[in-house]
Amino acid sequence: MAVELVAPASLPSVRGVRVGVARAHIKKPDRRDLVLMELAPGTVCAATFTTNAFCAAPVVLARRHLQVRSPRFLLVNTGYANAGTGERGMADAQTCCEAVAVRGACRADEVLPFSTGVIGEFLPTDRVVNGLDAAFGNLSPDGWLEAAQGIMTTDTVAKGASRRIEIDGKTVTITGIAKGAGMIAPNMATMLAFIATDAGVSQPSLQKLLGRAVEQSFNRVIVDGDMSTNDACVLAATGQSGVAIGSESSDACRDFESALTDVCVRLAQAIVRDGEGATKFVTLDINGGATLEECRQVGRAIGTSPLIKTALFASDPNWGRILAAIGRAGLEGLAIDRVDVYLGDVCIVNGGMRASNYTEAAGQATMNRPEVAIRVELARGGHSATYWTCDFSYDYVRINAEYRT
Amino acid sequence: MAVELVAPASLPSVRGVRVGVARAHIKKPDRRDLVLMELAPGTVCAATFTTNAFCAAPVVLARRHLQVRSPRFLLVNTGYANAGTGERGMADAQTCCEAVAVRGACRADEVLPFSTGVIGEFLPTDRVVNGLDAAFGNLSPDGWLEAAQGIMTTDTVAKGASRRIEIDGKTVTITGIAKGAGMIAPNMATMLAFIATDAGVSQPSLQKLLGRAVEQSFNRVIVDGDMSTNDACVLAATGQSGVAIGSESSDACRDFESALTDVCVRLAQAIVRDGEGATKFVTLDINGGATLEECRQVGRAIGTSPLIKTALFASDPNWGRILAAIGRAGLEGLAIDRVDVYLGDVCIVNGGMRASNYTEAAGQATMNRPEVAIRVELARGGHSATYWTCDFSYDYVRINAEYRT
Numbered sequence: 001m002a003v004e005l006v007a008p009a010s011l012p013s014v015r016g017v018r019v020g021v022a023r024a025h026i027k028k029p030d031r032r033d034l035v036l037m038e039l040a041p042g043t044v045c046a047a048t049f050t051t052n053a054f055c056a057a058p059v060v061l062a063r064r065h066l067q068v069r070s071p072r073f074l075l076v077n078t079g080y081a082n083a084g085t086g087e088r089g090m091a092d093a094q095t096c097c098e099a100v101a102v103r104g105a106c107r108a109d110e111v112l113p114f115s116t117g118v119i120g121e122f123l124p125t126d127r128v129v130n131g132l133d134a135a136f137g138n139l140s141p142d143g144w145l146e147a148a149q150g151i152m153t154t155d156t157v158a159k160g161a162s163r164r165i166e167i168d169g170k171t172v173t174i175t176g177i178a179k180g181a182g183m184i185a186p187n188m189a190t191m192l193a194f195i196a197t198d199a200g201v202s203q204p205s206l207q208k209l210l211g212r213a214v215e216q217s218f219n220r221v222i223v224d225g226d227m228s229t230n231d232a233c234v235l236a237a238t239g240q241s242g243v244a245i246g247s248e249s250s251d252a253c254r255d256f257e258s259a260l261t262d263v264c265v266r267l268a269q270a271i272v273r274d275g276e277g278a279t280k281f282v283t284l285d286i287n288g289g290a291t292l293e294e295c296r297q298v299g300r301a302i303g304t305s306p307l308i309k310t311a312l313f314a315s316d317p318n319w320g321r322i323l324a325a326i327g328r329a330g331l332e333g334l335a336i337d338r339v340d341v342y343l344g345d346v347c348i349v350n351g352g353m354r355a356s357n358y359t360e361a362a363g364q365a366t367m368n369r370p371e372v373a374i375r376v377e378l379a380r381g382g383h384s385a386t387y388w389t390c391d392f393s394y395d396y397v398r399i400n401a402e403y404r405t
Numbered sequence: 406m407a408v409e410l411v412a413p414a415s416l417p418s419v420r421g422v423r424v425g426v427a428r429a430h431i432k433k434p435d436r437r438d439l440v441l442m443e444l445a446p447g448t449v450c451a452a453t454f455t456t457n458a459f460c461a462a463p464v465v466l467a468r469r470h471l472q473v474r475s476p477r478f479l480l481v482n483t484g485y486a487n488a489g490t491g492e493r494g495m496a497d498a499q500t501c502c503e504a505v506a507v508r509g510a511c512r513a514d515e516v517l518p519f520s521t522g523v524i525g526e527f528l529p530t531d532r533v534v535n536g537l538d539a540a541f542g543n544l545s546p547d548g549w550l551e552a553a554q555g556i557m558t559t560d561t562v563a564k565g566a567s568r569r570i571e572i573d574g575k576t577v578t579i580t581g582i583a584k585g586a587g588m589i590a591p592n593m594a595t596m597l598a599f600i601a602t603d604a605g606v607s608q609p610s611l612q613k614l615l616g617r618a619v620e621q622s623f624n625r626v627i628v629d630g631d632m633s634t635n636d637a638c639v640l641a642a643t644g645q646s647g648v649a650i651g652s653e654s655s656d657a658c659r660d661f662e663s664a665l666t667d668v669c670v671r672l673a674q675a676i677v678r679d680g681e682g683a684t685k686f687v688t689l690d691i692n693g694g695a696t697l698e699e700c701r702q703v704g705r706a707i708g709t710s711p712l713i714k715t716a717l718f719a720s721d722p723n724w725g726r727i728l729a730a731i732g733r734a735g736l737e738g739l740a741i742d743r744v745d746v747y748l749g750d751v752c753i754v755n756g757g758m759r760a761s762n763y764t765e766a767a768g769q770a771t772m773n774r775p776e777v778a779i780r781v782e783l784a785r786g787g788h789s790a791t792y793w794t795c796d797f798s799y800d801y802v803r804i805n806a807e808y809r810t
Contacts, residue, residue, distance in 0.1 A: 054729055
């Protein structure tokens with residue numbers, strides 16, 4: 001199902017991080033559904049969360065805990081999102097943190113809780129707590145791939161990415177996992193992602209680096225334009241490589257940021273490739289905007305258009321729908337007769353109408369591929385934005401019509 | 406296919422208006438695809454058009470013509486939208502107007518052209534012109550129902566509505582036709598609608614009355630969130646009833662506006678009931694907003710959410726997705742724990758979580774009906790907005806994946 005995406009064969013460990021995975025039977029029997037990440041003392045954490053006003057209890061609690069302590073454990077369950085669950089949902093998330101704290105010999109506010117799954121049902125905390133012994137029991141530096149499987153919901157492929165770089169003659173590792181695959185729209189990490197590194201980074205720097213990386217990656221993907229209640233992206237830096245990332249102007253910091261962004265982009269793209277029902281992976285390059293924001297408006301208008309997404313599913317080079325989406329994106333004084341659109345290298349729209357040398361055969365050949373690049377030239381200025389999106393298929397409808405049953 | 410919608414058995418004529426319909430074989434053989442409306446001398450016209458920056462040649466020309474003269478003829482073709490066709494598209498629209506002017510003994514700028522269909526292909530003007538003789542030949546006061554059929558594209562049911570009211574002891578008729586059924590999002594008349602009345606109304610008043618009626622009707626419907634390049638709504642007032650609608654504060658004007666709005670609402674709802682692939686007709690009532698605009702934001706977020714629309718298709722009372730859409734609608738400082746949501750009369754969300762006395766059986770019974778009402782109480786103020794929308798089904802994907810083939 002997923003577009004040109006296979007699960008990683010393995011994921012490199014990160015010094016200072018151990019991962020444990022359990023089958024806690026939280027919603028479905030006998031699948032990995034509970035993930036525990038143990039962070040060595042001294043680890044520094046940064047995180048970004050959903051900007052949805054309707055956010056889940058674990059998001060509220062994780063935000064609160066992050067403000068008071070550096071976390072020692074991350075706990076992730078699938079099956080239930082623990083969103084729309086009111087005070088009881090907050091108490092349930094707290095119960096889970098306390099159960100981890102008892103077994104992990106730490107404080108409850110040193111645990112960050114994360115949940116993903118159905119909204120509005122209460123979390124069966126007894127099953128989560130019962131699963132903890134198994135998760136603690138198999139804590140290992142090498143548990144990343146199982147963890148990537150353990151956070152999947154409608155995902156069909158486990159998602160992970162890793163980079164190793166040399167800094168000052170020492171090796172720094174950045175490894176991350178993520179899950180999608182629906183309710184995906186860009187405004188902060190619209191999914192769950194957990195990334196760790198053994199570099200040493202101060203908390204303020206780490207938060208800044210994560211924010212910038214998220215902006216270039218997870219905030220650039222659209223599956224369906226819906227924004228989740230539970231999204232979170234966490235970056236933990238253990239410092240155990242012996243490498244300290246210094247000032248932001250240093251070469252080391254630049255190399256680190258580049259590698260971090262690369263890991264985030266690969267995870268973000270994996271989410272789109274495994275978007276619900278996706279059959280196409282689409283890169284939208286919006287160039288020539290007067291501002292960055294107007295490039296984003298155009299990217300979002302195209303990436304969320306049901307008419308464009310169904311045309312992509314049909315491999316139909318329907319440039320009229322693309323122009324119609326650009327035209328309604330809200331750009332002040334847009335001269336549509338200066339707009340060009342390319343499918344891959346094929347110029348399909350020139351000056352707001354079909355390019356004179358365009359042939360359906362050329363457009364069709366480009367659209368038949370599983371990976372499609374759409375480039376829009378607005379001719380209004382020097383700004384650009386890139387989005388990654390996918391098509392709307394029968395399977396998107398099937399998956400989301402059947403999700404709760 | 407359409408939700409609780411049947412074509413009108415007949416449509417009352419409007420004194421001063423004659424309608425002619427032809428099978429011009431414009432794109433498909435042997436279907437009504439060309440409609441001509443003749444307006445008696447002295448008729449006053451108002452119109453609203455798409456706000457899409459990418460608008461079709463006929464929209465540009467109709468706007469221009471309206472500014473200089475009162476139209477004598479409206480010409481509508483289906484098959485091709487004549488959008489994204491550049492200078493040649495403008496010339497083609499002009500050619501059609503001139504051909505009408507020759508046969509109708511009027512000026513070319515007394516003709517308003519309208520096109521609907523595929524974007525980006527040139528209009529076969531020879532076929533349009535060849536069809537004009539037949540359209541002129543069957544001009545009749547009674548052609549409204551055939552005209553409603555003649556402007557259909559992916560519509561499955563012809564759409565028309567009419568009201569008769571008494572003013573000063575005389576009968577005033579308002580009759581209108583419209584077509585949908587995809588690329589529908591509210592920002593002006595996102596479709597084609599042609600309405601005529603035999604009341605006498607000054608042009609400035611008519612434009613104001615139409616603007617207000619459109620705001621309460623066509624601008625309140627969402628099929629898929631895409632906005633068309635060709636939308637237009639025209640209201641013609643012939644004055645031939647002998648009734649002159651005077652100042653806006655008069656009883657006559659209030660009665661007339663009420664009847665006009667009723668016709669517009671019925672046409673707008675017909676478009677949603679016949680939305681592409683629709684199996685549900687959904688009324689969204691957003692109450693308790695601090696401003697009208699924030700009610701609209703919430704209505705649009707719900708009405709365009711693929712996750713909500715696929716849940717509606719599945720008759721799934723998935724209130725979590727509704728709350729998630731409300732939460733991302735961009736309302737400043739929204740307290741989700743004060744939000745209530747009703748399905749019909751069933752309170753499903755109370756204070757941001759599942760209502761304590763809600764049962765799935767009650768929600769399911771409501772959702773199983775072809776007409777569903779969703780009411781959101783924001784508890785932030787006294788403003789309200791209503792939208793009409795439909796679900797996303799397999800057929801929406803099929804229709805839009807196959808449209809050009």
